[in-house]
Amino acid sequence: MPMPLAVLVSGGGSNLQSILDKIDAGLVDAEVRVVLSNKAEAYGLERARRKNIPAIALPHMAFPSRQAFDAEMTRLINEHGVTAETGAVALAGFMRMLTPEFLRAFPQRVVNVHPALLPSFPGTHGAADAASYGVRLAGCSVHFVDEIMDHGPVIIQAAVPALPGEGGETLAARILKLEHCIYPQAIAWLAQGRLTVQDRRVLAAGTAPAYCGDDALPCLASPGLEPGFRPV
Numbered sequence: 001m002p003m004p005l006a007v008l009v010s011g012g013g014s015n016l017q018s019i020l021d022k023i024d025a026g027l028v029d030a031e032v033r034v035v036l037s038n039k040a041e042a043y044g045l046e047r048a049r050r051k052n053i054p055a056i057a058l059p060h061m062a063f064p065s066r067q068a069f070d071a072e073m074t075r076l077i078n079e080h081g082v083t084a085e086t087g088a089v090a091l092a093g094f095m096r097m098l099t100p101e102f103l104r105a106f107p108q109r110v111v112n113v114h115p116a117l118l119p120s121f122p123g124t125h126g127a128a129d130a131a132s133y134g135v136r137l138a139g140c141s142v143h144f145v146d147e148i149m150d151h152g153p154v155i156i157q158a159a160v161p162a163l164p165g166e167g168g169e170t171l172a173a174r175i176l177k178l179e180h181c182i183y184p185q186a187i188a189w190l191a192q193g194r195l196t197v198q199d200r201r202v203l204a205a206g207t208a209p210a211y212c213g214d215d216a217l218p219c220l221a222s223p224g225l226e227p228g229f230r231p232v
């Protein structure tokens, strides 16, 4: 059975789209059962509706507490067949911290993509912060989610050169292309049961770091991306 997946979005949902595209291509053995957003206007919801996937807006302001909001999300996610035993929850530009109660409902089953090489530049402006800092290597990370923002065990990272004088937006756009590769790859491994967490270390079955780009988008991914997940 494909791994039941819930995706949480707050915005455009291009990462959601990359997951849906790789599922359609037969590269990720998962099924997106529900897309939830704390923002009714999030375009990610529209992307789900177009594929006849249940898309639910849950404005967080309508809830008396963070716990109440997360409890309702948990209920809806479970109701759509996504459980800790067989399913997973993917944050794709979801701009809310999750409560310990939510994370306890899906232990080691919640993943996130972040536009920086963690632990550098956590927070909401990872790529822009890296550009302002003047780093010469930037990138993105997929990690398990824990109670601290952008902190849980790292599953995969990919690095790209950052150019002097380059603005945060240009760098963020280049990084986003790589997010669209590493996030579906990480979810594919999760669905295959190939990820084991020991302390902070994630053992992803057997791939070595690999150069995966070309002149247009030079990049290094670790673990390496499998065929089908590399930038095109």
Ligand code: GRF
Residues within 6 Å of the ligand: 009, 010, 011, 012, 013, 014, 015, 016, 092, 093, 094, 113, 114, 115, 176, 179
């Ligand atoms: C991505 O850069 C992701 O890393 C960050 O938020 C952005 C979401 O983009 N967490 P999208 O909504 O998937 O297009």
